[in-house]
Amino acid sequence: MRAFDPYAIYSLWLREMIRFFRLKSRVVGSIAPPFFFLAFLGTGFSGMASRVPAGVDYINYLAPGIIGMTLLFSSTFAGMSVLWDREFGFLREIMVAPVTRLSIVLGRTAGGVTQAVLQGIIILIPGIAMGVKIKGLTGLILSVALMVLISATFIGVGLAFASRMKDMSGFSLIMNFMIFPVFLLSGALFPVQNLPEPVRILSYIDPLTYGVDALRGCLVGANSFPIIIDTLLLAGCCAATMAIGAYLFEMSDVD
Amino acid sequence: MEHAIETRGLIKRFDGLVAVDDVNLSVRRGEIFGLLGPNGAGKSTIIKMLTTMLRPTEGEAYVWGHHIVRERDAVRSCIGVVFQDPSVDGKLTARENLDFHGRMYGMPGDERKRRIAEVLELVELYDKADVLLEEFSGGMRRRLEIARGLMHRPHVLFLDEPTLGLDTQTRRYIWDYIRKMNGEEDVTVVITTHYMEEADNLCNRVAIIDHGRIVALDTPISLKSMIGTDTLTLEVRDGLERLRDVLLGFEWVRSFDASNGYVRLSVDSAQSRIPEVVLAACRAGVRIKSVSVHEPTLEDVFLRYTGRSMRDETGKGDLVRALMRR
Ligand SMILES: Nc1ncnc2c1ncn2[C@@H]1O[C@H](COP(=O)(O)OP(=O)(O)O)[C@@H](O)[C@H]1O
Ligand SMILES: [Mg+2]
Numbered sequence: 001m002r003a004f005d006p007y008a009i010y011s012l013w014l015r016e017m018i019r020f021f022r023l024k025s026r027v028v029g030s031i032a033p034p035f036f037f038l039a040f041l042g043t044g045f046s047g048m049a050s051r052v053p054a055g056v057d058y059i060n061y062l063a064p065g066i067i068g069m070t071l072l073f074s075s076t077f078a079g080m081s082v083l084w085d086r087e088f089g090f091l092r093e094i095m096v097a098p099v100t101r102l103s104i105v106l107g108r109t110a111g112g113v114t115q116a117v118l119q120g121i122i123i124l125i126p127g128i129a130m131g132v133k134i135k136g137l138t139g140l141i142l143s144v145a146l147m148v149l150i151s152a153t154f155i156g157v158g159l160a161f162a163s164r165m166k167d168m169s170g171f172s173l174i175m176n177f178m179i180f181p182v183f184l185l186s187g188a189l190f191p192v193q194n195l196p197e198p199v200r201i202l203s204y205i206d207p208l209t210y211g212v213d214a215l216r217g218c219l220v221g222a223n224s225f226p227i228i229i230d231t232l233l234l235a236g237c238c239a240a241t242m243a244i245g246a247y248l249f250e251m252s253d254v255d
Numbered sequence: 256m257e258h259a260i261e262t263r264g265l266i267k268r269f270d271g272l273v274a275v276d277d278v279n280l281s282v283r284r285g286e287i288f289g290l291l292g293p294n295g296a297g298k299s300t301i302i303k304m305l306t307t308m309l310r311p312t313e314g315e316a317y318v319w320g321h322h323i324v325r326e327r328d329a330v331r332s333c334i335g336v337v338f339q340d341p342s343v344d345g346k347l348t349a350r351e352n353l354d355f356h357g358r359m360y361g362m363p364g365d366e367r368k369r370r371i372a373e374v375l376e377l378v379e380l381y382d383k384a385d386v387l388l389e390e391f392s393g394g395m396r397r398r399l400e401i402a403r404g405l406m407h408r409p410h411v412l413f414l415d416e417p418t419l420g421l422d423t424q425t426r427r428y429i430w431d432y433i434r435k436m437n438g439e440e441d442v443t444v445v446i447t448t449h450y451m452e453e454a455d456n457l458c459n460r461v462a463i464i465d466h467g468r469i470v471a472l473d474t475p476i477s478l479k480s481m482i483g484t485d486t487l488t489l490e491v492r493d494g495l496e497r498l499r500d501v502l503l504g505f506e507w508v509r510s511f512d513a514s515n516g517y518v519r520l521s522v523d524s525a526q527s528r529i530p531e532v533v534l535a536a537c538r539a540g541v542r543i544k545s546v547s548v549h550e551p552t553l554e555d556v557f558l559r560y561t562g563r564s565m566r567d568e569t570g571k572g573d574l575v576r577a578l579m580r581r
Contacts, residue, residue, distance in 0.1 A: 005361075007358055007361055008358065008359050008361075010358065011355055011358035011359050014355070014358075015344065015347065015351075015355050018346075018347060018351060019344075019346050019347070022346055023346065088341070088344075088345065089338065089340050089341045089342040089343075090342055090343065090344050091342075092308065092336075092338050092340075092342045093342045093343070093344075093356070093403075094359070095308065096306055096307070096308060096331060096334075096336050097331060097356075097359040097360060098328050098329075098331035098332035098359075098360065098361075099359055100328070253309070
C-alpha cells in the first residue's frame with residue numbers, strides 16, 4: 001500500500017464536497033458573519049479610513065481582511081470536523097480502511113481547503129459590488145493560491161485541536177481563545193501599526209497577519225510588508241501546523 | 256489449514272481495569288464464530304484490537320496470517336467491520352456511503368457499481384439506494400452497514416452486536432443475511448452478542464466470555480450437552496408422595512426434586528416423555544395443573560461457568576444502550 005493514495009484522497013475530498021453542497025444552510029451560516037462585517041464596516045463605519053495607509057479606500061483595505069476571516073473560521077472548523085466524525089462514528093469507517101493516515105489527512109485537507117477557498121471567493125463578490133478595486137487577473141490568481149495556504153494553515157490547527165480533544169466540550173473554548181484573538185490581531189479590520197506595542201508583538205506572531213497582508217498586496221496593492229516575505233512566513237506556518245496536525249492525528253486513538 | 260484468526264495471550268488494560276484477560280482462541284476459516292458474554296465482558300475490546308482500532312497491552316494476534324500491530328494495513332485490507340455503534344455518514348445516501356467505502360478500498364468504478372447493486376440486493380435495500388442515511392431506521396442502517404462491511408469482499412467479517420436494540424423480526428432477517436453471505440460469499444464471520452438465541456442459532460462455535468476471560472469454547476450443542484439433560488417441570492395440586500414413587504419407578508427419570516408444589520425431573524428428550532408422565536400421574540390419582548419442558552440453553556452454560564445469570568446483568572444496560580443508539 002502506498003503512503004500517498006490518490007484514490008482514497010479523492011474519496012475523502014468528494015465526501016466533503018457532497019456534504020458542502022448538500023448543507024446549504026450551513027454554508028449560508030458561515031458566510032453570513034463575514035458578509036455582515038463587510039457590509040457594516042465597509043459602509044457605515046468608513047470613519048476608520050483615517051487610520052488605513054494613505055491613498056487606500058477602507059473597503060479595499062477591509063475586503064481582503066474579511067476574506068482572511070472567512071478562511072480562518074471555515075478552515076478551523078474543517079480541521080475540527082474530525083470531532084464531528086468521531087461523534088457520529090464515521091471516523092471509525094475512515095480509520096479502519098486500508099489507507100495511510102497521511103492520505104486521510106491530505107484528503108480532509110483537500111476537502112477543507114476547497115470549501116474555505118470557495119467561501120473566500122464568494123465573499124469577494126459583494127466586496128466588488130461595494131467598490132473593491134481588484135488590481136488585475138494575476139493578482140486574483142495569486143490571491144487564490146494564498147487562500148489555499150491560509151486555509152491549510154488553519155486546517156492544520158483545527159486538526160491538531162481535534163486530535164487532542166475527545167469530544168465537543170472544548171470547542172467553544174477554542175472558539176473564544178484561539179479563533180477570535182487570531183482574527184482580531186491579524187489586522188483584518190484595522191492596521192496593526194495602530195496597536196499598542198505589546199499587542200502589536202502578538203499580532204506579528206499571528207500567521208493570519210501575513211496572510212491578510214499578502215492578500216491585500218495581491219488583490220488591491222495595499223500591503224504593509226513585502227509580499228514575498230508574507231508568503232514565505234505564511235508557507236512556513238502552513239508547513240508547521242500541517243505537520244503538527246497530521247502528527248497529532250496519527251497519534252490519536254479512534255476511541 | 257491456517258486459521259482465520261489466532262490470538263495468543265491477548266490482554267487489554269484500561270488504567271487498572273483489565274478489559275481483556277489472556278484470551279487465546281483460533282477461528283477457523285469459513286466458520287461463523289460467536290463471542291457471547293454480558294455487557295462489559297470485553298467483546299468489543301477484542302473486536303477493536305483484532306480490527307486494529309486499539310493496540311493490545313500484551314499478547315499477540317494474527318488475522319488472516321497478518322500481525323495486528325506490525326501489519327495493520329495488511330490486516331485492514333482483508334477484513335470488513337460492522338462496529339457496535341453507528342458508523343455511517345447520515346448526510347450521504349446509501350449509495351454514496353457505499354461508493355465512498357469502495358473507493359477507500361481501491362475498487363474501480365464499474366466493479367464498485369456492480370458490487371453496490373449486489374450487496375444492496377443481499378440486504379434488500381436496493382430500492383433505498385438513494386435515500387439519505389439519516390432517514391433510515393435503526394434496522395435499515397444496520398443492514399446497510401452489513402452490506403458495506405461485505406462490499407470489498409473481505410476474508411473475515413467482524414460484526415459487533417449486529418442486532419442490538421432491533422426487534423425480533425429484523426433480528427431474524429439479519430441472521431438470514433449473515434448465513435447467506437457466510438455460505439455464498441465464503442466469508443469467515445466473527446460475531447459478538449449477548450443474546451443466547453443468536454449465538455445458538457447462528458454460530459458454528461461459540462466462546463463464552465466473562466470479565467475479559469474465555470470461560471468455555473465449543474459448538475453450541477457440545478456446550479449445552481455439558482449441562483446435561485432436559486428438565487421437566489410439573490405443577491401438581493396434591494399427592495406428591497404418590498407421584499414420587501410412581502415416577503422414580505421409570506428408569507429414564509434421573510432425578511426427582513419437589514418444592515412449593517412443583518416437581519422437577521431430569522429427563523433425556525423431555526418432550527417425548529410428557530404423555531407417559533401425565534398418564535402415570537393420572538393413574539396414581541395426582542392432579543397436574545401444568546407441564547413445562549426446559550432444554551439446556553447457553554444461558555445455563557453461562558450460569559454453570561460463572562455462577563451468575565447473564566440476563567440479570569444485561570437487562571438494564573441494554574435499554575440504556577438502545578436509547579443511546581438513537
Ligand atoms: N476506552 C476505554 N477506556 C476505559 N475503559 C474501557 C474502554 N473501553 C472499554 N472499557 C471497559 O472495558 C470493559 C469491556 O468493555 P467492552 O469491550 O465494551 O465490553 P462488551 O463489548 O463486552 O460490552 C468494560 O468494563 C468497559 O467499561
Ligand atoms: Mg460491546
